[in-house]
Amino acid sequence: MKYRICIGALLLAATLHVQAEPAPAGVQLQTCAACHGDKGQGNPALGAPRLAGQQANYLLQQLQGFKAGRRGYDTRDSHGAQMRAVVASLDEAEIEPLALHYAGQDLGPGSVATVADASGKAVYQGTCAACHGPDGGGYPLLKTPNLRILDAAYLERQLSHYAEGLRGADAHADQHAIWMRGISLQVGGAAERKAIVDYIGTLAAPAPAAGQ
Known part of the structure; x- marks a missing residue:
């Protein structure tokens, strides 16, 4: 099942210890x-x-x-x-x-949500949401990125690269990328990849809680 990959990732993931670090040069x-x-x-x-x-x-x-x-x-x-x-x-x-x-850089939530074909929602929620979240925000413990702040061309290119083995190939990649390549191969070609990316473009950051 598609979700087993993410469950395994959650069990194996190690968190980044955020502590005082020297500023980059x-x-x-x-x-x-x-x-x-x-x-x-x-x-x-x-x-x-x-x-x-x-x-x-x-x-x-x-x-x-x-x-x-x-x-x-x-x-x-x-x-x-x-x-x-x-x-x-x-x-x-x-x-x-x-x-x-x-x-730590705060530039806001990213691009404004757009409208997309409804077919992308079903594909995203069935294929991507378990690891990247139903709102596309990603999970730190899973080391999955916030998709909402990534531009459409980049997202589509990365999905294509995974499907073609330019990213996530067994002989080179880490386990997360190998799992992601497996997921990408479940996506039905360029049209379905575009539908997913278009749907991600409709996702907006959650509204802040009252008082924040």
Whole structure:
């Protein structure tokens, strides 16, 4: 079943211990800003996703994956290969401060919710919601990203890369990416991937509780 993967991930997941960390060096932030923006807001024109406000556990895992060659291993994934080259120059000790820095940036909930074909809701809720949440916000314990703050082109590209093995291949990827590739193969092609992405675009961040 689709949900067993996420249950297993929950049992195996380790949390990122948020503690006092040295601030990232200016040169590191300048390097990231060249593609991701000065506040980590992302740049869809460059294929660079928003980092600001993303789950810290997820950002740490992805940076470690690039560093170890678990992501960006396929040259057809040009954006991933570029990121792998950039992260290769970082020391291990520099990675966690970067993840915590961008996770702590507050740029608001992301793009305004849009309207999409209703078919995307059923596919999302049946395939994606168990790990990414019914509202697309992700779960820190599962190291799953907040999908609501990622642009549509990036989401569609990543789903395609998983399906094609450019991301999540058994010979390279970590267990989370391998599981995600398995999920992507349950999605019925480009049209269904687009329906999922369009539906994610309709998801809005939950309203803050009274008094907050």
